[in-house]
Amino acid sequence: MNYDVWKFFTGKKSVTAPLPLTTVLTLAASGSEMNSSMVITNEETRQKFGFANKKLYPKTSILDPETTFSVPADYTAYGAVDAIAHILEFYFTTQDPATPVQDRFMEGLIINAMEESCDRMLADLNSYQGRVDLMWTATLALNGLTAVGLGKVGFPCT
Numbered sequence: 044m045n046y047d048v049w050k051f052f053t054g055k056k057s058v059t060a061p062l063p064l065t066t067v068l069t070l071a072a073s074g075s076e077m078n079s080s081m082v083i084t085n086e087e088t089r090q091k092f093g094f095a096n097k098k099l100y101p102k103t104s105i106l107d108p109e110t111t112f113s114v115p116a117d118y119t120a121y122g123a124v125d126a127i128a129h130i131l132e133f134y135f136t137t138q139d140p141a142t143p144v145q146d147r148f149m150e151g152l153i154i155n156a157m158e159e160s161c162d163r164m165l166a167d168l169n170s171y172q173g174r175v176d177l178m179w180t181a182t183l184a185l186n187g188l189t190a191v192g193l194g195k196v197g198f199p200c201t
Contacts (some may be wrong), residue, residue, distance in 0.1 A: 046124035048110070049085060049092075050084060051094055052083065052085075052092035052093075052094050052112075053060075053092070057096070057120040058096040058098050058099060059098075060098075061096075061098050061099060063102040063103075064099065064100075064101040064102055065102060065103045065104070065105070066101045066103075066104045066105065066106065067104075067105045067107075067110065067113075068105065068107075068110065068178060068182075069111060069154075070111065070114055070118065070123040070169055070182050070183075071111060071119075071122045071123075071126070071174070071177045071178040071180070071181040072121070072122035072123075072126060073125050073126070073129065073181065073184075073185055074126070074129070074147055074182050074183070074184050074186050074189065075146035075184035076101060076104035076106060076184070076186075077100075077101070077104060077142050077182050077186035078095075078100070078185050078186050078187065079095050079096055079099040080093065080094065080099075081093070081094050081095070082094075091142045092178035095110070098196075100175050101135065106178050106182065107117055108171055108175045108176075108177075108178055109174075111117070111174050111177075111178065112168070112169055112174065114168075115168070116164075116165055119164050119177070120161055120165065121166065122125075122177065122181060123156045123157065123160060123177055123180075123181075125181070126152070126156050126177075126180055126181040126184040127153050127156050127157070127184075128187070129184050129185045129189075130149045130153055130184050130189055131149075131153070132148070132151055132196065132197060132198050132199060133145075133149065133189050133190045133193055133196045134149050134150075136196045136197035136199065137193035137194060137195075137196055138146055138193075138194045138195055138196075139192070139193055139194045141194060142193055143184045143190065144192075145190075145191065145192055145193055148188070148189065152180050152183055152184055152189070155176060155180045156180045156181070156184075157178065158175070159176045159178055160173050160174075160176040161173075161177065163176070164177065183185060
């Protein structure tokens with residue numbers, strides 16, 4: 044059978060019964076290891092598509108910081124910026140003005156992404172603790188916890 048995968052990204056097809064997904068994190072960034080969303084670029088049309096479906100949550104995710112040791116400095120920094128950008132999307136687009144617990148949670152993740160993770164790894168790309176911290180920060184950034192209780196939020200950076 045021949046399927047046009049782009050129909051999923053343009054809303055012409057929907058996921059009905061996916062196979063169980065297992066992810067192995069190799070780049071700490073968008074939290075795909077713990078959410079049901081993805082973004083892909085169609086190189087032929089140069090279009091970027093986002094897609095999400097509650098049936099696409101991974102059943103198992105493997106987060107081993109050593110799998111990210113080969114990620115160069117620039118992509119390590121890009122991953123940290125990606126996690127921060129997703130956190131900021133929720134931080135600035137919430138319609139509820141009184142969310143102090145979520146605000147502090149998101150602020151803590153941003154500080155950790157910048158200072159504890161990215162700075163440490165840019166000084167030493169083989170910093171195990173830096174890789175652990177960024178991996179966990181990126182996972183928490185877009186796994187749903189940062190948006191809990193915020194009401195409707197947007198994705199202006201996508």
